[in-house]
Amino acid sequence: MRLELDSLKPLLDPNSIAIIGASSDLTKIGGLPIKSLLDFKYQGRIFPINPKYEEIAGLTCYPHISHVPYEIDLAIIVLPSSLVLQTVRDCGTHGVKSIIVMSAGFSEIGEQGRRNQEELTKIANNYGMRILGPNTVGMFNLKKGAIANFAITSSLGEVPKGRIGIVSQSGAFCGYIYTLASQKQIGLSYFIGTGNEADIDVADCIAYLAQGEHTDVIAVYLEGCKDGRKLISSLEMAKKNNKPVIVLKTGKSEIGSKAALSHTASLVGEDASYDVIFKQTGAYRVESIQEMLDIAYACSFGRLPQGKNIAIFTVSGGAGIMMADYLAFQDVNLPEPEESVRKKLLQLVPFASIQNPVDFTGHLVNNPKIFGDFLREVLDNGIYDMIVTFTGIQGYKKEAFEELLSAMKEIHNEYPHIPQLLTTLFTPETKKKIHKTGIPVFDDPITMVKVAKALSYLGNHFYPSTQSEMKWIKKKLDLSLFTSHTLTEVHSKQLLQYYDIPVTIEKMVKTEEEAVKVANEIGYPVVLKGMSPQISHKTEANLVHLNVYNDVEVIRLFRYLRQRIFQIQDAEFEGVLVQEMLDRPIAEIIVGSKNDLLFGPMIMVGLGGVFVEAFKDVSIRKAPVDKNEALKMIQELKGFSILNGLRGQPPVDIEALSDLITSVSHLVIDYAAEMEEVDLNPVMVYPVGNGVKVADALIKLKKKTLEKVK
Numbered sequence: 262m263r264l265e266l267d268s269l270k271p272l273l274d275p276n277s278i279a280i281i282g283a284s285s286d287l288t289k290i291g292g293l294p295i296k297s298l299l300d301f302k303y304q305g306r307i308f309p310i311n312p313k314y315e316e317i318a319g320l321t322c323y324p325h326i327s328h329v330p331y332e333i334d335l336a337i338i339v340l341p342s343s344l345v346l347q348t349v350r351d352c353g354t355h356g357v358k359s360i361i362v363m364s365a366g367f368s369e370i371g372e373q374g375r376r377n378q379e380e381l382t383k384i385a386n387n388y389g390m391r392i393l394g395p396n397t398v399g400m401f402n403l404k405k406g407a408i409a410n411f412a413i414t415s416s417l418g419e420v421p422k423g424r425i426g427i428v429s430q431s432g433a434f435c436g437y438i439y440t441l442a443s444q445k446q447i448g449l450s451y452f453i454g455t456g457n458e459a460d461i462d463v464a465d466c467i468a469y470l471a472q473g474e475h476t477d478v479i480a481v482y483l484e485g486c487k488d489g490r491k492l493i494s495s496l497e498m499a500k501k502n503n504k505p506v507i508v509l510k511t512g513k514s515e516i517g518s519k520a521a522l523s524h525t526a527s528l529v530g531e532d533a534s535y536d537v538i539f540k541q542t543g544a545y546r547v548e549s550i551q552e553m554l555d556i557a558y559a560c561s562f563g564r565l566p567q568g569k570n571i572a573i574f575t576v577s578g579g580a581g582i583m584m585a586d587y588l589a590f591q592d593v594n595l596p597e598p599e600e601s602v603r604k605k606l607l608q609l610v611p612f613a614s615i616q617n618p619v620d621f622t623g624h625l626v627n628n629p630k631i632f633g634d635f636l637r638e639v640l641d642n643g644i645y646d647m648i649v650t651f652t653g654i655q656g657y658k659k660e661a662f663e664e665l666l667s668a669m670k671e672i673h674n675e676y677p678h679i680p681q682l683l684t685t686l687f688t689p690e691t692k693k694k695i696h697k698t699g700i701p702v703f704d705d706p707i708t709m710v711k712v713a714k715a716l717s718y719l720g721n722h723f724y725p726s727t728q729s730e731m732k733w734i735k736k737k738l739d740l741s742l743f744t745s746h747t748l749t750e751v752h753s754k755q756l757l758q759y760y761d762i763p764v765t766i767e768k769m770v771k772t773e774e775e776a777v778k779v780a781n782e783i784g785y786p787v788v789l790k791g792m793s794p795q796i797s798h799k800t801e802a803n804l805v806h807l808n809v810y811n812d813v814e815v816i817r818l819f820r821y822l823r824q825r826i827f828q829i830q831d832a833e834f835e836g837v838l839v840q841e842m843l844d845r846p847i848a849e850i851i852v853g854s855k856n857d858l859l860f861g862p863m864i865m866v867g868l869g870g871v872f873v874e875a876f877k878d879v880s881i882r883k884a885p886v887d888k889n890e891a892l893k894m895i896q897e898l899k900g901f902s903i904l905n906g907l908r909g910q911p912p913v914d915i916e917a918l919s920d921l922i923t924s925v926s927h928l929v930i931d932y933a934a935e936m937e938e939v940d941l942n943p944v945m946v947y948p949v950g951n952g953v954k955v956a957d958a959l960i961k962l963k964k965k966t967l968e969k970v971k
Contacts, residue, residue, distance in 0.1 A: 268391050269461070269469045272359035273400060273451065275334035275407055276305045279357070281326060281348055282339035283309035285317050290363065290411045291339045294399070295320070297408035300415040304405050306331060326355050333357045337399065337409055342366030345395065346380055353388025360385065361409055362395035368457050369396055382459045397456025398432030403449055404475055410452070412436040423448015425557045426476035428466040430455050430484045438550060446692065447558045450476045464488065464495040467506065471499035478560040480553050481508045481544075489538070496542035505560045505719045506544040509553045510535050540887060543722030545715050555708055556715040559701040564680035565720035568646035569593045571713060572639055573618035574632075575651040580684075581618030584649065584710045591714045598639055605638045629655075633668030640676050646720070648672075648681045649713050651706045656687030656695075666691075670698040680716060684709045746962055747797050750790065751838060753958035756932075757941075760924040763917075764955045767840035773819040777812045779839040786810050786842040791822030792835040797959060802829065808842060815839075843956060847913050848903055849943035850953075852922055854884060854929040856937050856963070862929040866891075866922055868900040869943045884926040891922035904946065911948040918946055918953050937961040 278298065284291030291311075295318055298307050308331070309317040312324035323329050326336065326348075336357045338348055342364050352360055367378040378395065385392045393400060399410035403422050412435040420442045427438060432454040442449050453466045463483055470476040479499055486492045499506045539546050547553045571593050575581035588595055597617045598606070606615040609631060614620035621635060639645065655662050662685075673681060683695065684706045695702045703709040748756070754764040766783055769792065770776045780787045791804035799805050804825060806818050819837050826834045849869035854862050864886055867879035880894040895901065895915055906912035921944065929939055938961040945954045 266469055266472050269465065271334035272391055272393060273402060273469060274405060277331060277334050278305060278409060279308040279310055279326060279329060279333050279336040281310040281336055283311045283317055283322060285314055287318065293411040293414065294337055294409060297410065297413055301406040301408050303407055326351050335359050335409060337361045337363060339363050346384065349381060349384045353384060353390055357390060359391045361393045361397060361399050363397055363399060363411060365396040367395045378457060378459050385460060392460035394456040395459060398435045398454040400453040402451055410435065413439050418443030421446055421448035423450060424477035424561050425449050425480060426451040426470040427480045428453050428463050429482040430463060431482055432456060434482055441554055447554055448561065464491040467495040468498050471502050471504050477504055478557045479504055479506045480557045481506060483508055483510045484512055493538055493542060496544050500543045503723060507553050507556050508539060508544050508546050509550060510546055536887060545718055555712050559682065559712045559716060562699055562701055565723050566646035566680055566717055567678060567720055569717050570596055570644055570646045572645040572648050574648065575618050576621050576623060576653050577651060578620050580651040580706045581620055584706050585618055587707060587710050593714060593717045596644055599642055602638055602642050606635060609634055629664035630668065632665055633671055636672050640679060646679060647713060648679060649709055650683050652685045654686045656685035656691045662691060666694060666698060669700060673699055682709050682713055748960040749792050749794055749835060750958055751792060753960040756960065757955060757958060760928050762921055762924050762955060763952060765840050765843065767838055769836045769838050771836045773816045776815050776819045776837055776839055780815045783839065783841050788840040788842050789818045789822060790838040790840060791826050792838050793826045793832045794835060795832045796829065843945050843954060846945035846947055847910055848946045850918065850946050851942040852925055852944055853941060854925065854939040856933065862933050864926040866894050868898055885930045886923060886926045888919045888923050891919040894922065913946040914949050914952050921953050935962055937963045
């Protein structure tokens with residue numbers, strides 16, 4: 262799905278702008294865009310429209326849009342809502358390509374406003390115009406100086422022209438974010454306030470920035486969306502184009518959701534659903550504007566870690582402990598340097614702390630060159646993916662800092678795949694010098710490690726680990742191996758293992774000699790199962806035999822199972838599965854999925870046996886689910902008390918079961934086009950710390966998958 266890039270270009274990269282309702286008072290909403298366009302040296306034509314004036318700020322003022330003798334890419338409408346509909350018709354008649362309706366008084370005020378907004382959209386569609394708003398602060402394109410916006414003025418300071426694009430459903434954040442970016446000297450490319458989203462919504466804007474050449478990082482303030490599939494498509498587009506998306510999603514609580522609805526007239530869905538979408542598409546969710554900007558700023562330097570191993574370097578033991586304490590509870594690793602590396606570090610500074618954090622101590626003040634030597638020794642070992650460094654007040658010490666900066670630049674160039682983050686107190690001059698080396702700098706160590714956590718998350722999505730890569734193994738899996746609509750247990754479990762889903766130890770054999778050998782390798786007792794692509798329910802066909810204790814029984818049952826399959830009409834003998842005999846579990850669980858025609862893959866969990874068949878004791882969600890949602894599914898079961906420890910029984914390993922449900926939910930999403938059903942039954946659940954194991958599995962393919970193969 263390619264969201265329209267060309268139709269948004271006249272609005273977001275305009276060569277000419279008309280301001281309808283322009284004011285000669287440049288402090289009013291009708292005058293502010295004119296002042297900002299002039300102050301920011303807009304690279305295009307400006308046409309004020311107001312019959313009261315002949316000239317505004319040295320620009321010719323036209324009485325009506327139809328009087329402008331030039332092509333107009335964008336018209337900004339700053340009029341009472343009662344005049345907007347006719348003005349939009351006039352713009353369409355004159356061939357205006359896009360409009361920003363700053364005027365309020367539409368869907369956010371009630372039913373009549375909603376009807377007016379629908380009419381506004383209809384008129385614009387008839388003329389092929391795109392609408393931003395209504396009830397929007399507007400947008401800005403800093404590269405072009407196109408400040409089609411009433412919140413930004415030169416008095417707020419100067420923001421560097423950068424590579425971070427911001428999309429927001431709240432216009433009030435525009436001036437706030439701009440001012441923060443100015444204070445921190447964070448470079449921006451665009452700000453787009455979507456307002457009521459009569460036409461252009463957040464997803465359109467993300468898609469535009471994802472495909473555009475002037476933005477590398479996208480920051481989003483989101484209250485809700487009206488088209489979930491479109492939002493997912495735009496986030497996937499950003500990921501495909503290697504552009505990190507950082508999202509501040511509000512409306513978590515019931516009160517917050519109601520506020521979001523009244524503010525933007527958006528449809529706010531369940532918050533957990535957004536979490537699933539963000540995780541699925543690799544967007545990173547933050548809790549504050551400050552955090553959003555900090556992470557976007559770090560991403561704009563263009564380096565993401567390719568793994569989760571972080572090395573902490575510090576001149577302060579206290580700061581090192583603070584950073585390690587925070588990261589210890591995140592999804593990252595803090596491995597210690599190997600013994601050989603630690604010995605070399607002690608040769609450099611005998612009194613240094615050479616674990617992780619690596620503490621230079623105050624010796625760095627006396628010998629700044631030691632910084633590069635320490636980092637090389639650690640990084641040459643090849644186990645670290647990112648560096649975070651705390652150097653105290655070194656950014657204020659000019660001579661020492663120059664040597665330190667030189668070493669950092671060398672490391673930056675020598676290890677181009679490893680991002681560095683730095684915390685130091687700095688002056689505006691030293692901050693600019695640090696930026697020139699390509700290293701993000703912060704003035705607080707906890708802020709830095711929070712950013713490191715985010716970069717690790719994003720890097721894990723942009724540079725998948727081996728496990729993540731295996732989730733796309735379907736492209737390498739030869740479907741021609743499968744001649745049946747239903748995969749056998751063996752092939753089903755092979756696919757499960759790509760997702761690190763624990764399955765029984767087992768091996769398919771074709772001869773009784775192999776069966777005896779494998780049974781002895783696994784260890785008695787074992788289970789023997791006769792395998793045929795045409796037989797889905799092995800137990801009913803008497804093809805499953807438990808508690809086989811010796812070689813003689815293995816040979817006898819192998820012969821029986823082979824003969825039994827030959828007796829079943831049209832059944833092919835694929836072999837015999839020799840499988841470990843599992844210990845008795847606390848409970849048996851069924852985990853499954855069915856591909857719903859409307860909603861796609863649905864994930865299900867239930868207690869096995871009579872609880873599923875008699876009481877329909879199941880919990881269902883739309884896949885995928887995260888671990889927290891999987892836990893909720895388990896807790897919803899009527900038989901949860903059995904899993905939680907009933908009448909002296911130990912509680913089961915619910916964390917492992919949650920992991921399994923989560924993994925299955927991602928499997929069925931990844932294979933949504935090929936799979937019809939998944940049935941893991943039974944899943945054996947053991948006490949806390951002992952995990953879970955899939956004893957039997959059945960996967961049904963869609964018929965069209967087999968037709969493609971044939």
